[in-house]
Amino acid sequence: MTFLTDIEEVDVDIEEFNELVGYDETYRPQGFTRVADKRLNQLSGEESVETAIADLTDAGERVHPVDDEDDGPTPDLADQLRAASTDGNAHEEFEKLVAKAFSRLGCAADWIEGGGDTDVEIRSPEHVVVEVKARGNGRVNFLEVTNVDKHRRQRGADHAIVVAPGFAPKVIDNAETTELTTIAVDDIVELLDRRDEYAVPHEEILALLTRSGAFQDDRLDLLSTSRTGSMLEKPCLRSSELSSVPTEP
Numbered sequence: 001m002t003f004l005t006d007i008e009e010v011d012v013d014i015e016e017f018n019e020l021v022g023y024d025e026t027y028r029p030q031g032f033t034r035v036a037d038k039r040l041n042q043l044s045g046e047e048s049v050e051t052a053i054a055d056l057t058d059a060g061e062r063v064h065p066v067d068d069e070d071d072g073p074t075p076d077l078a079d080q081l082r083a084a085s086t087d088g089n090a091h092e093e094f095e096k097l098v099a100k101a102f103s104r105l106g107c108a109a110d111w112i113e114g115g116g117d118t119d120v121e122i123r124s125p126e127h128v129v130v131e132v133k134a135r136g137n138g139r140v141n142f143l144e145v146t147n148v149d150k151h152r153r154q155r156g157a158d159h160a161i162v163v164a165p166g167f168a169p170k171v172i173d174n175a176e177t178t179e180l181t182t183i184a185v186d187d188i189v190e191l192l193d194r195r196d197e198y199a200v201p202h203e204e205i206l207a208l209l210t211r212s213g214a215f216q217d218d219r220l221d222l223l224s225t226s227r228t229g230s231m232l233e234k235p236c237l238r239s240s241e242l243s244s245v246p247t248e249p
Helices: 014-021 037-044 049-057 074-085 091-104 145-155 169-175 185-198 202-209 217-232
Strands: 062-065 108-113 120-124 128-132 159-164 180-184 213-215
Touching: 074 091, 074 185, 091 108, 091 120, 091 128, 091 185, 128 145, 145 159, 145 180, 159 185, 169 180, 169 213, 180 185, 185 202, 185 217, 202 217
Parallel strands: 128 159, 159 180, 180 213
Antiparallel strands: 062 108, 108 120, 120 128
């Protein structure tokens, strides 16, 4: 048995819809009909299903997978993140930049354009939703934790992260008692720098990001300590052993 919630009625031109999913032009759906997975998979090979439907109906959300391969160096992204985070007229740009940052950190991330619940969705290595809050005054003074958790459940995600230029002390304190993570833009920038410097695996970074509470310097210190320790623990060859190491011809 299947239950549907939050149903939204939209008008769709039947001929355009049939062409989109590969139905015969004379097909007319009867009652409740679900599009076969193979047709959706063919569609998602070119673009997300959500984006295609949104383009067709001019309603709903558009899902944009993020690829940072063509991006510039990290300092450029850092400057853009900081500028957009305090620009109230650049909220969509800020969302896209946050999605790029998580992609740069090694996550498979989507920017959700026009989404009614969340702004960025991380698909791997863990399923996480990210709420992005731009503030002209530089910090979030109040956070609706129940709404963030509702959005997490709507997406079926395991964890939620809130990104903002900064957070008021009471928001940071409240984060310690909730099942979400708050992280300031400067800390994301620092994560990007340390990933570049230490080549930190994305699984290790996301493990710290999905620990409930405020992401602050203590977690960055843990990251640096663990990576430095792992490098120091690597065995070294003594000079007497070098002669026994085979070399390529």
